[in-house]
Amino acid sequence: MPSEHSLETGLRLGEVDQDGAILETLERVQGDTRTGFLRNATIGGAALLGALALPGAGRAQSAKDVDILNYALSLEYLQAAFYTEAEQVRALRGRARRAVEVVGAVERAHVKAFQDALGAAAIARPTFNFRGVTENQRQFLKTAVAFEDLAVAAYKGQAPRLVSNALLAVAVSIHSVEARHAAWMRYLFDITPAANAFDEPLSRQEVTKIVASTNFIAAPGRTERKGTPRFTG
Amino acid sequence: MRIALVAGAVAVLLLALVAVRFTSSSTAAAEQEDASLPAPSRPAFVIPKPEGLAGEGAPSRWTTVARPVSVREAADPAAAVVASLSPRTPEDTTNVVLVEGSAMDDAGRLWIAVRVPALPQNVTGWVPRSALGANSFVRTRLVVDLEALSATLLRGGRPIFEAEIGIGAPAFPTPTGEFYVRSKLRSLSPFYGPLAFGTSARSAVLTDWPDGGFIGVHGTDRPELLPGRVSHGCIRMRNEDILELGRLMPVGTPVTIR
Numbered sequence A: 001m002p003s004e005h006s007l008e009t010g011l012r013l014g015e016v017d018q019d020g021a022i023l024e025t026l027e028r029v030q031g032d033t034r035t036g037f038l039r040n041a042t043i044g045g046a047a048l049l050g051a052l053a054l055p056g057a058g059r060a061q062s063a064k065d066v067d068i069l070n071y072a073l074s075l076e077y078l079q080a081a082f083y084t085e086a087e088q089v090r091a092l093r094g095r096a097r098r099a100v101e102v103v104g105a106v107e108r109a110h111v112k113a114f115q116d117a118l119g120a121a122a123i124a125r126p127t128f129n130f131r132g133v134t135e136n137q138r139q140f141l142k143t144a145v146a147f148e149d150l151a152v153a154a155y156k157g158q159a160p161r162l163v164s165n166a167l168l169a170v171a172v173s174i175h176s177v178e179a180r181h182a183a184w185m186r187y188l189f190d191i192t193p194a195a196n197a198f199d200e201p202l203s204r205q206e207v208t209k210i211v212a213s214t215n216f217i218a219a220p221g222r223t224e225r226k227g228t229p230r231f232t233g
Numbered sequence B: 001m002r003i004a005l006v007a008g009a010v011a012v013l014l015l016a017l018v019a020v021r022f023t024s025s026s027t028a029a030a031e032q033e034d035a036s037l038p039a040p041s042r043p044a045f046v047i048p049k050p051e052g053l054a055g056e057g058a059p060s061r062w063t064t065v066a067r068p069v070s071v072r073e074a075a076d077p078a079a080a081v082v083a084s085l086s087p088r089t090p091e092d093t094t095n096v097v098l099v100e101g102s103a104m105d106d107a108g109r110l111w112i113a114v115r116v117p118a119l120p121q122n123v124t125g126w127v128p129r130s131a132l133g134a135n136s137f138v139r140t141r142l143v144v145d146l147e148a149l150s151a152t153l154l155r156g157g158r159p160i161f162e163a164e165i166g167i168g169a170p171a172f173p174t175p176t177g178e179f180y181v182r183s184k185l186r187s188l189s190p191f192y193g194p195l196a197f198g199t200s201a202r203s204a205v206l207t208d209w210p211d212g213g214f215i216g217v218h219g220t221d222r223p224e225l226l227p228g229r230v231s232h233g234c235i236r237m238r239n240e241d242i243l244e245l246g247r248l249m250p251v252g253t254p255v256t257i258r
Helices: A021-028 A035-044 A046-052 A056-089 A094-121 A137-161 A165-188 A204-214 B002-036 B239-248
Strands: A224-227 B060-065 B069-072 B081-085 B096-104 B110-115 B124-128 B132-138 B140-145 B150-155 B158-164 B166-168 B177-187 B195-202 B214-218 B228-231 B254-257
Touching: A056 A094, A056 A137, A056 A165, A056 A204, A056 B132, A094 A137, A094 A165, A137 A165, A137 A204, B081 B124, B096 B124, B096 B177, B110 B177, B150 B239, B158 B239, B177 B214, B195 B239, B195 B254, B214 B239
Parallel strands: A224 B177, B140 B254, B166 B228
Antiparallel strands: B060 B096, B060 B132, B069 B081, B069 B124, B096 B110, B110 B124, B140 B150, B150 B158, B177 B195, B177 B254, B195 B214
16 A cells, blocks of 8 residues: 655655746745745735735735735646646546546636736746656556645645635635545545544645655746748748 | 323423423523624635636647657667657757657656657657656647648637648648647748748758758748749748737647648
8 A cells, every 4th residue: 555645755856946936936935035026916916915905014914925825826836737737638547537627627726716816916837847647547646645735734834824814714715625635636546535633734845845856847948939930931 | 000101291291391491591502602703704715616628629739858869669768760859949949749649668667659840751759758848738720721722720620710821832842741830930031921830840852951941831021922832832821810820829739731
């Protein structure tokens, strides 16, 4: 039977991502926020901040909420891309195939909700190279378990840090959905869906380390440019 | 006997009274407790209803070439080499390949079948998955009809664009077969119009053409020649048409020339 501790054994450590989009965001949440990003987040996330109707004293803290939302968005990007590619590649079979369709649609809905809420402050979608994992049933399920456990632990780690109760309500609602996904993927991978009486949160550093270890974040290809063609004409 | 029955009935009645009293006091306590707890927080935003992927059937898949690699006849490191792939195109864009399938070798390595941008035309071969980059997916297909001198872009099997075209003159025939779009250049040359798509097709006769004699789909500074058999193998269309195609056709789109 595979290990119950997929976060420790499922993903190997390696080089950091090449374009840094997700990792930059993950690191930002801890407090070393760049001035430029904060300004952008505060202005770009004006709609969200307005909707939250936070008092003036809470302004800086609400910018932190925007940061945490971008952190969540980065993880949702990763999950949505993973399941969507698996569905499009069509290499999975049986119940895993159906699960991918359902969970992929949910993760895409999470992405859309965060993008809409963040507006111009939303981080860009990175490029992912899943290195063939979406084409191998066993590797796919093993990675899916790791990703879902990761998401659950990450939401748990950040939810108590949210200033806004309205955002906390969103985070808790998504957290329980991710926990269902985790149980579903664990069941499909033939490991106990709910083995623990108490789940630990993961810090930003721990999440960053795991995401980096996958090597799934890739430099985007450049297929367009200005230039004088040399086609046959 | 009668006394026993009466006693039993009294006992049942007393028990019922106690139960009613207990229930009503419990309800009251619960109501009191509810009133002391805050209402659930309203979420800042709601998650939209999950939606399945748009479009029917399997999309076409393409991927970038991550490192120089030999393309082999079979999913086997010992198989004959049929072509080689570079991470860059002659136009200095990221090289891409259209994916046709996948297979696992005996050692458990994943191999990908790709369409090769090389002569002879219409060759496919196998490369290790590790030599390739991120996957992308498209639902478009460009169909070039050499007889009708027209190009039609399909999305999800439905035509969304059609234009008259110029194709290769009899001495420089436009190759036929299955190809794909691998680059998009905002052209700096009036001869090619404002936009040029690079394809994986190559001229079978202009083999010494600079950069390999690749076939493009591009605009023109001689629109009066269209439609016609006027080019060196490239597919020309009016500038307004190529600009419209540029808005609709992503890199990686399969191209059928027939």
